[in-house]
Amino acid sequence: MCEKGSGTLSSRKQDKQKQEKRSLVRSAAYRCFRDAGYYGTKVDDICDSAGLSKGSFYNLYNSKQEVFIDLLNTWALEVIPEIFEQFEASVVGRENSISQIRSALSEELHRGRTVIPLWLEFNVLAIHEESFRRALAKFYRRARSAIADVLRPSMRLVFSEDELQGVANVIFGAYMGLVTQEITDPGNANAEYAIDQFLKVLGPWLQHLQFKTAPPQSPEGQSPS
Numbered sequence: 001m002c003e004k005g006s007g008t009l010s011s012r013k014q015d016k017q018k019q020e021k022r023s024l025v026r027s028a029a030y031r032c033f034r035d036a037g038y039y040g041t042k043v044d045d046i047c048d049s050a051g052l053s054k055g056s057f058y059n060l061y062n063s064k065q066e067v068f069i070d071l072l073n074t075w076a077l078e079v080i081p082e083i084f085e086q087f088e089a090s091v092v093g094r095e096n097s098i099s100q101i102r103s104a105l106s107e108e109l110h111r112g113r114t115v116i117p118l119w120l121e122f123n124v125l126a127i128h129e130e131s132f133r134r135a136l137a138k139f140y141r142r143a144r145s146a147i148a149d150v151l152r153p154s155m156r157l158v159f160s161e162d163e164l165q166g167v168a169n170v171i172f173g174a175y176m177g178l179v180t181q182e183i184t185d186p187g188n189a190n191a192e193y194a195i196d197q198f199l200k201v202l203g204p205w206l207q208h209l210q211f212k213t214a215p216p217q218s219p220e221g222q223s224p225s
Contacts, residue, residue: 022060024050026074029067034118038068038125065131072122072135076142112179112191120180144168
């Protein structure tokens with residue numbers, strides 16, 4: 001029994017070390033893909049960036065393509081929820097929600113200017129490779145779902161669930177589109193300014209809708225039970 005328990009602990013330690021190395025490779029691959037593109041990146045480049053031998057790489061992944069797909073899946077599972085947890089913390093429960101949304105979006109624009117060029121290449125690759133398409137689709141679904149989760153607490157009395165999902169889809173698409181335009185036309189397409197102007201219009205409209213759909217108050221100023 002003792003020998004079996006010892007072996008289990010050793011196996012868990014090995015699994016943990018393997019996962020740590022896979023995380024190291026994913027981070028290195030992201031840097032390489034970001035700087036040189038998918039096709040411009042070789043396995044040797046990823047190994048050099050990660051500080052691992054080629055043999056160690058192939059003990060963890062079968063190919064560059066497998067790292068690419070694992071990177072997308074990891075973003076879908078970890079990065080998107082993390083981004084929108086931060087976004088939600090900035091927005092939910094604040095008195096001036098539009099101001100907080102503006103601040104949170106500003107922070108995410110800085111992240112997007114780095115990440116979105118890589119997403120664009122991922123989209124092109126997904127056209128020709130089914131495994132890429134599935135991984136990217138999962139990533140986008142989680143992103144849209146996370147936006148809907150942020151909106152739902154304050155907007156559930158304003159929109160139906162289908163309408164809420166539609167708004168979330170448009171917000172995500174607009175976010176990517178604005179940053180993409182800014183990357184390609186920085187002199188004439190300022191994403192942060194465009195969002196700021198949009199929120200100046202959106203804020204009063206949303207506040208009006210929330211007021212119109214708010215539960216009636218009792219004479220004592222309390223919502224009826």
